[in-house]
Amino acid sequence: MQEFLIKDADVILTMDDQRQELSGADILVRDGVIAQVGQGLEATGETVLAKGCVVTPGLVNTHHHLYQSLTRAVPGGQDALLFGWLQTLYPIWSRFGPEEMFVSAQVGLAELALSGCTLSSDHLYLYPNGSRLDDTIAAAAEIGMRFHPTRGAMSIGESDGGLPPDSLVEKEAAILKDSIRVIDAFHDPSEGAMVRVGLAPCSPFSVSRDLMRDAAILARDKGVMLHTHLAENDEDIAYSLANFGCRPGQYAEDLGWTGDDVWHAHCVKLDGQEIDLFARSKTGVAHCPCSNCRLGSGIAPVRAMRDAGVNVGLGVDGSASNDSGNLIAEARQSMLLQRVANGADAMSAREALEIATRGGADVLNRPDCGRLAPGKRADIAIWDVSGVESAGSWDPAALLLAGPTQVKHLFVEGRQMVREGHVTTVDLPRVIERQNQLACALQA
Numbered sequence: 001m002q003e004f005l006i007k008d009a010d011v012i013l014t015m016d017d018q019r020q021e022l023s024g025a026d027i028l029v030r031d032g033v034i035a036q037v038g039q040g041l042e043a044t045g046e047t048v049l050a051k052g053c054v055v056t057p058g059l060v061n062t063h064h065h066l067y068q069s070l071t072r073a074v075p076g077g078q079d080a081l082l083f084g085w086l087q088t089l090y091p092i093w094s095r096f097g098p099e100e101m102f103v104s105a106q107v108g109l110a111e112l113a114l115s116g117c118t119l120s121s122d123h124l125y126l127y128p129n130g131s132r133l134d135d136t137i138a139a140a141a142e143i144g145m146r147f148h149p150t151r152g153a154m155s156i157g158e159s160d161g162g163l164p165p166d167s168l169v170e171k172e173a174a175i176l177k178d179s180i181r182v183i184d185a186f187h188d189p190s191e192g193a194m195v196r197v198g199l200a201p202c203s204p205f206s207v208s209r210d211l212m213r214d215a216a217i218l219a220r221d222k223g224v225m226l227h228t229h230l231a232e233n234d235e236d237i238a239y240s241l242a243n244f245g246c247r248p249g250q251y252a253e254d255l256g257w258t259g260d261d262v263w264h265a266h267c268v269k270l271d272g273q274e275i276d277l278f279a280r281s282k283t284g285v286a287h288c289p290c291s292n293c294r295l296g297s298g299i300a301p302v303r304a305m306r307d308a309g310v311n312v313g314l315g316v317d318g319s320a321s322n323d324s325g326n327l328i329a330e331a332r333q334s335m336l337l338q339r340v341a342n343g344a345d346a347m348s349a350r351e352a353l354e355i356a357t358r359g360g361a362d363v364l365n366r367p368d369c370g371r372l373a374p375g376k377r378a379d380i381a382i383w384d385v386s387g388v389e390s391a392g393s394w395d396p397a398a399l400l401l402a403g404p405t406q407v408k409h410l411f412v413e414g415r416q417m418v419r420e421g422h423v424t425t426v427d428l429p430r431v432i433e434r435q436n437q438l439a440c441a442l443q444a
């Protein structure tokens with residue numbers, strides 16, 4: 001039995017069912033699970049002092065393309081809309097291989113961890129030059145992040161009227177075969193799982209209707225989740241109307257892409273009927289505010305979604321369209337955007353943090369994560385509020401109004417992944433050096 005105590009936190013924002021906030025409180029962790037939360041606890045093992053700190057559940061990232069951390073701020077894509085942005089980047093991505101996938105995933109996951117994230121999904125939808133989903137799973141295992149990789153895919157290339165170059169698309173039979181392989185090899189349905197695999201055809205404009213339907217059938221057969229991009233911007237809606245004769249919500253519903261085992265990224269342009277459909281069917285949404293700003297896509301109707309009862313989580317989206325991967329900063333952005341759209345009382349700092357923790361865990365069907373309560377996994381972020389960002393704050397627990405954007409300590413399954421602001425599990429300066437070498441080689 002391995003036990004340790006997080007002791008004397010200024011505030012613990014539990015995000016439990018009562019949304020309790022405890023002052024001067026402790027968390028007892030035993031074998032990777034939270035044993036107790038409360039005042040005056042004692043443990044046999046190590047003590048982590050949390051005086052001067054706010055403690056929250058680890059943040060949950062519901063949408064990312066980790067490989068894109070190798071193509072941040074590419075000049076030709078800096079100011080383009082979605083489709084033009086993709087066409088600039090596709091030829092660069094087509095030169096990636098297994099090492100690019102591994103190193104970029106480690107960089108992306110380290111960046112997330114430092115910003116408080118303990119559980120991340122990833123959407124990898126291109127597999128050039130022998131790359132495999134396995135490369136990112138190996139990266140996450142080494143760095144120690146709880147990981148929900150999705151086996152993405154593109155099957156309609158330029159010659160068939162799609163957007164991606166033919167060199168980046170795969171045959172649909174091969175996509176399904178590899179999907180089965182990675183589910184059988186890596187998917188863990190059990191409580192506390194460190195890896196769960198999902199299926200994620202890239203978007204309605206890069207795969208066929210048949211692949212969307214077949215992926216849904218396979219996912220249900222295997223008991224894994226489904227994920228894709230949906231209703232991202234006006235071009236996306238226009239494409240759906242022109243090519244499918246319906247809006248994205250209808251397209252998703254017709255092909256089996258609604259339900260509590262489905263989550264869609266962006267959903268910036270969902271209308272009222274589609275929001276009702278998502279609420280009724282318990283379909284989840286990965287809200288990516290910085291990416292939506294960066295690509296000029298618009299403001300997702302998160303207030304309306306939450307009011308209707310839609311499960312909404314937060315995502316940083318790929319590092320080529322953010323181009324940062326800081327999840328606590330993303331949460332602040334989501335709060336600010338809802339205020340731009342709906343007024344200053346439209347989204348509190350605590351509600352945005354709830355979306356970033358418990359909300360994301362619910363979207364990914366992880367009720368064992370995203371809250372600090374007995375029996376839940378010990379995924380814990382500790383924020384130092386004794387520094388300059390919080391100085392003068394009357395409410396340090398309102399982290400998204402005034403607070404640090406990097407964690408002091410981070411635990412995943414009770415294992416310390418960040419200590420005193422440094423990643424403990426990999427030699428991060430070396431990983432960064434290698435990433436920069438690979439980025440230079442891609443520019444040559």
Ligand SMILES: [Zn+2]
Nearest residue numbers: 229265317318
């Ligand atoms: Zn995306």
